[in-house]
Amino acid sequence: MTSKWWGWGEEGKTYHLPDADHFWAYVRARLGSTEAASRIESLESIRLRPPRLPERLLSTLAGVTGDQGILTDDADRAPYSVGKGYKDLVRIRRGEVPSPTDAVARLHAEEQVTRLIDMAVREGVAVIPFGGGTSVVGGVEPAGDGPALTVDLRGLSRVVQIDRDSATAVVEAGILGPELERELNATGFTLGHYPQSFEYSTLGGWIATRSAGQNSTMYGKIENRVEALHLCYPGGLLVTPSVPAAAAGPDLVQVVCGSEGTLGIITQATLRLALLPRTRDYRGYLFRRFADGVTASRELMQAGLHPAVLRLSDEAETESTLAMRPQPHGGGAIIERAGRWYLAGRGFRLESGAIMILGFEGEEATVKRHWSTAEPILKRSGCVSLGRGPGRAWERSRFEAPYLRDLLLDHGIMVDTLETATPWDRYLALHAAIGSALRQALGERSVVMAHLSHAYTDGGSIYYTFLAPQEPGREIEQWERIKVAATDAIVLNGGALSHHHGIGAEHRPWMESYVGPDGAWLLAGIKTALDPRGVMNPGKLLPNSPKEAPRHGERGEPSRRG
Numbered sequence: 001m002t003s004k005w006w007g008w009g010e011e012g013k014t015y016h017l018p019d020a021d022h023f024w025a026y027v028r029a030r031l032g033s034t035e036a037a038s039r040i041e042s043l044e045s046i047r048l049r050p051p052r053l054p055e056r057l058l059s060t061l062a063g064v065t066g067d068q069g070i071l072t073d074d075a076d077r078a079p080y081s082v083g084k085g086y087k088d089l090v091r092i093r094r095g096e097v098p099s100p101t102d103a104v105a106r107l108h109a110e111e112q113v114t115r116l117i118d119m120a121v122r123e124g125v126a127v128i129p130f131g132g133g134t135s136v137v138g139g140v141e142p143a144g145d146g147p148a149l150t151v152d153l154r155g156l157s158r159v160v161q162i163d164r165d166s167a168t169a170v171v172e173a174g175i176l177g178p179e180l181e182r183e184l185n186a187t188g189f190t191l192g193h194y195p196q197s198f199e200y201s202t203l204g205g206w207i208a209t210r211s212a213g214q215n216s217t218m219y220g221k222i223e224n225r226v227e228a229l230h231l232c233y234p235g236g237l238l239v240t241p242s243v244p245a246a247a248a249g250p251d252l253v254q255v256v257c258g259s260e261g262t263l264g265i266i267t268q269a270t271l272r273l274a275l276l277p278r279t280r281d282y283r284g285y286l287f288r289r290f291a292d293g294v295t296a297s298r299e300l301m302q303a304g305l306h307p308a309v310l311r312l313s314d315e316a317e318t319e320s321t322l323a324m325r326p327q328p329h330g331g332g333a334i335i336e337r338a339g340r341w342y343l344a345g346r347g348f349r350l351e352s353g354a355i356m357i358l359g360f361e362g363e364e365a366t367v368k369r370h371w372s373t374a375e376p377i378l379k380r381s382g383c384v385s386l387g388r389g390p391g392r393a394w395e396r397s398r399f400e401a402p403y404l405r406d407l408l409l410d411h412g413i414m415v416d417t418l419e420t421a422t423p424w425d426r427y428l429a430l431h432a433a434i435g436s437a438l439r440q441a442l443g444e445r446s447v448v449m450a451h452l453s454h455a456y457t458d459g460g461s462i463y464y465t466f467l468a469p470q471e472p473g474r475e476i477e478q479w480e481r482i483k484v485a486a487t488d489a490i491v492l493n494g495g496a497l498s499h500h501h502g503i504g505a506e507h508r509p510w511m512e513s514y515v516g517p518d519g520a521w522l523l524a525g526i527k528t529a530l531d532p533r534g535v536m537n538p539g540k541l542l543p544n545s546p547k548e549a550p551r552h553g554e555r556g557e558p559s560r561r562g
Contacts, residue, residue, distance in 0.1 A: 156267055217454055450462055
């Protein structure tokens, strides 16, 4: 499989618009006319600065990886130097890679990772872990002035062991999502972790960024599924005990989860599995208002339910989703008119409502029991059922949205996403604040839409998508202006700085205001203890480098620890 260097996923695959004329009419009505954007034809036209690693080091590295395991050509290094965020794609489509990695090492064993890190520490070379390369927050782009070495971990892709009695699996961190699920499913298990990047991201990347799959309301975020792990760090190998629970001080697994390569490289994990569900039942519901759906979501979660999917689109996203579906003809048009007549009689209109996809999975009796609890809550909310059709449609296309971004970029349209989470009592206020900040920064020619995709008893996520015509020649400056406005709104209004995209380099400027000066000091202290020379993925996650981080008692403000 060949991946696109200029976009998302597999080369040759594009987003299918069932009714392209209807969709582009919707886009033009909101954004006006846009200019088609060009891109370079191939990576062969990209020219990077020469590798800054000495030949003796490259020769030594080749002794670890084999002669074919070290890549230094410009066309090889370029796609390893960026992720898949909007800024990444705009730049690489123009042939711009401002911070290229100096070499790529393809590894296949944990022992190789340990040896490579030891060499990098001795030479003062930055080490950047690379799995699927799907980061959208600048997590894999080299930072700093010194040489950098990117470590491709996809060679560590074995399912080492599946323990049927304990329902756990020991898995190497470079395995891709589909390969992992195929092997688990063959033995009757699933991890249940399906981020939108599922097809092209790796287990190690999920753990390093505390990923949330689309079914996390039932199965939990990835950190809930990790029982133990291996971390190669400068000077050692951390192997945590594989036990179901413990009270042996702070949980070292959770210290590593979300560390984004700044502490070391995750090479292996023991995962908690679930039985492969025998029944899946996903349905669609229409609410008059997004706020009504949020109330129902809270009540569903606080009733003790754990849906496999609870996804609620606001009014703008519902309208956008309907614009992408095929327009009915013949008998289908008659059925739709009848359906709209029925909805109108009850005070509903598809384009101005909020659609929820709600689904349960597991044993048939369990699924039926969950629905018997959920249905009275839904009935009280005043929503109407749309049947199983919307649920099936969502499940079929759940990994397709990033391909649409490629299509919009080709048409000169800026499209990006951001996400957060907050308690229920702040949920609607934060939804409104982010939307207002985005609309003000984007201008009138824009689309701003959101959905709730991960729910908890105490709150939920908010996932925004926004579109606007690109400002030709100023695409990056335009995006940065909007990113600052939206992220300021998140932090000022009590939202999580990131619910599941991670921090990387792009959210890093807000980290100290989010975790506080004491939190920043503590994170920097952990970094210094494991990576005293600061070679592990520098410039990511941490608000200060270890050298800049003030010591306790030297921070210039009183401690808030009582």
